[in-house]
Amino acid sequence: MKNNDVLISVEQLSRHYGPINAIEDVSFEVRRGEVLGFLGPNGAGKSTTMQILTGNLAPSLGRVRINGFDILDQPKQAKSELGYLPETPPIYRELTVFEYLHYCARLNKIQRNQVSKAIDNAMQRCGLTDVRKRLIGNLSKGYQQRVGIAQAIIHSPSVVILDEPTVGLDPIQIREIRSLIRELGGEHSVILSTHILPEVQSTCDRVQIINQGKLVLTESIGDLNEQLQSExxxxxxxxxxxxxxxxxxxxxxxxxxxxxxxxxxxxxxxxxxxxxxxxxxxxxxxxxxxxxxxRRSLEEIFMEITCSEQKIIDSSGLNSETQPQLDVGSQSQDSPPQEHKGNEQ
Amino acid sequence: MIFTIAARELRSLFLSPLAWVILAIVQFILTYFFLIYVEQFITLQPSFAQYTNAPGVTEIIVAPLFDTAGIILLLITPILTMRLVSEERRNRTLALLFSAPVSMTEIILGKYLGILVFNFIIILLLTMMPLSLLSGTNLDMGLLMSSFLGLVLLASSFAAIGLYMSALSSQPTIAAISTFGVLLLLWILDAASTTGGESERVISYISILRHFQPMLKGVFSSSDIIYYLLFVSTFLILSIRRLDADRLQH
The missing domain is CATH 3.30.70 (Alpha-Beta Plaits)
Known part of the structure; x- marks a missing residue:
């Protein structure tokens, strides 16, 4: 199933807001069929990174390529390969689910005769078939979130970027969405940002932790689990x-x-x-x-990495005797060098 | 792509009561004025018989009616255009457009086209009224066409300013008030120019209504058309650049 095409390639991305560096020198790649979990505390730069990846923000430095197309030089080609669910789902409350998805399908240049098939497919995958004729404004938060996800996958893009997709959903819906994300991971590349750590463990192939604008950990879930268990x-x-x-x-x-x-x-x-x-x-x-x-939980690693940099390790509930944070990534050989750099800083 | 965005814009407009209320009220006011001008014509008609070159029904009714319609469009355009970009920015739906394979130019032109179509509906409904006189009299179709075109150009300029103001802010009300302010200023410039003098002549040349008046008299000058086209394209380009700046370094 999986092959080695790099669908998302990010090189040395930086973005400044005035004097504040929202993200700094972030590089990573995502291959076809991979689900990448993006973790970080509030204000770490997750959403900024995602906005840059999707062309909603221009980077100060660095470049982003989606399926080989540069997002700034060839925005149309790059964006047609891209589905994006922002933090707030971009929905028009006055439209019905069907009307809205029809608009999204046309915006993403789906041929007129393919539109209804694409809409049916997206509605069925996100469980929206029963509410197709209802106004989006009258739907519950969970359904609105699903409409947002449907919008992101309607044109079956090769890259799907979801910013906190399970916010506001009930536990059953969360499970459905997680299995949907896993399913998407089969043929697409998915980047998923979340606060919910078990979500990463259950849906992602690889985890990236970002803190204060820098990547501090990149690790495959397999390596991570092995390491979590044996220390x-x-x-x-x-x-x-x-x-x-x-x-x-x-x-x-x-x-x-x-x-x-x-x-x-x-x-x-x-x-x-x-x-x-x-x-x-x-x-x-x-x-x-x-x-x-x-087994150390992912949560502990997360707290360790993000808090140690802020010198509040004691409040994280970890004992001060635990190994310094360098230990976390150092055993895996395939992890890129920038995480070590991030750790030491 | 432009048409998809324009269609969505129009649909949203007509799904809210706003479009219907505006159409109804504008139509009511303009019909009232229309009836006043018809009444005026009827009372003046006997005295016209004495003159050889007396003004016709089109000059007495159509010209002032379209003039009034220009002022009314000036008053309602801010309400129509205020939501175009600012509401999307506020509701964070712009991300949908930005991450779709659509250029900024297409977004702006789509939104602009949506408003143009709505303005066109208003003007079409207005034009029906003088056309109804055809059942009883002859109309100067040339003058009617030139007034119609003039009003379309005027409304297009108003809409372009409104779109730009909406692209500038993230609050619809602020967009509406600033659009209203700019339009009012351009109108006042016309009034100020009546005092005469060299500097006033220059100022009055900028006035948006000054280029509309000749068309109501049937003078169809290419310089007026170019004025409006330049006006519209300037504000559209500014809007595109403003929308583009949303992504850029601040």
Whole structure:
């Protein structure tokens, strides 16, 4: 299914608003069939990046190519490959769903005889068939959001950019939209910005975290999950050994005693000490009764990266002993170099 | 593409009561004036018989009627044009146009065309009234056509200013008030010019209504036409540039 065409290519993008750098030196690529999750705290530059990608803002520096077409030099070709749902869905409240989608289809240069097929397809994919004759202004927020998504996919563009698509939806709709996004990822490239971290884990192939206008993490979900799972071990013993004994085991980086029986070990995943601990426990009769590889959630990584730069790590609920943020991306070999640069700054 | 945008613009206009209310009120006012001028003609008609070169029915009725219609269009254009760009900017629907494969020029021309069609409907309804006199008398069709064309050009200039003012702001009311201000100024320039003198002549040349009056007398001068065409294209180009600036570095 997946091949290697680069559908979105962003090179050294910067945008300034007066003295404020909204985004600075952002570069990335998205291939066909890839769903890229774009994460970041408020005001990090997510929406600005998306507006530049879709031609709603001109970059101060750098270039954007959609399917090989430069968004500034060949805007029409680039934009015909593009579907965009902004933060606020761009809907006309006085039109019915059908009229609105008809307008969008014509705006995107769908041939007159193809229009009704495209509308039916988009309505069916977004679950709008029942409300086709209703005024958009009278629909609930969730349905308006779906109309916005339908608008973005009506011309089956090769690149779909969704800015917080699940805002205002109920849990069932969220699941539907997520599966729609996954489905879109089959033939299109999707960029998805969101605050909801589990959404990224369940829908995206790759995650990018942006903070204060800089990319601070680019990681595939597979690598991320692997890494999330293997850094910490939670151990409980009936006859607990001393901290020293645990620290001396190869592969253990740090030991934190939670209570008399329970320990939290920060381990080196490349030199996994789990086997050694189990063996030692049997040999020395420590009475090991709990061994849980502690999965860090994406949320923790997110907090760690975004907050450490703001020097408020303590409020994030993480212990100060956790490894410095450099650790997060450094184990993956395919991650581009700019994230390290971002991390160090 | 231009037609798609124009059609959407017109549709939205007619889906709100605004378009209907404006059409109804304008028609009511103009009919009232029409009847006044018809009445005037009837009372004056006997005295005209004494003159050899007396003014005809077209000069007595059509010219003042179209003159009045010009003023009324000046008053309603701001209300029609105020929402064109500013409301889209306010509701953040401009993103739809910006991310579609449409150029800024097409967006502006589409919106402009939508308003032109609406203005054309008003003027067409107005022209029906003198045409109804055809059942009882002959009309000077040349004069009627020249007045019609003059009013279309005048309304097009008003709409171009309105569109530009709407492109400047993100609040429809501000767009309406500034359009009204500019149009009023261009009208007042005409009044100021009646005092005579060298500088007034220059000022009056800029006046938008001054180029309309000759057409009501049947004088169809190419310089007046060029004035209006330049006027319209200037404000359309300014609007395109203003819309383009939304994306650029501030």
């Amino acid at each position: 910490y071990l939670l151990l409980s013993f009936k006859q607990a050994p001393g901290i020293r004994a645990l620290e001396s085991i190869g592969g253990v980086l740090q030991v934190e005693q939670k209570n008399k029986e329970q320990f939290r070990l920060h381990i080196n995943p490349e030199n996994d000490p789990t086997d050694k601990i189990v063996n030692m426990s049997v040999g020395q009769n420590w009475g090991l009764y709990e061994l849980t590889p502690e």
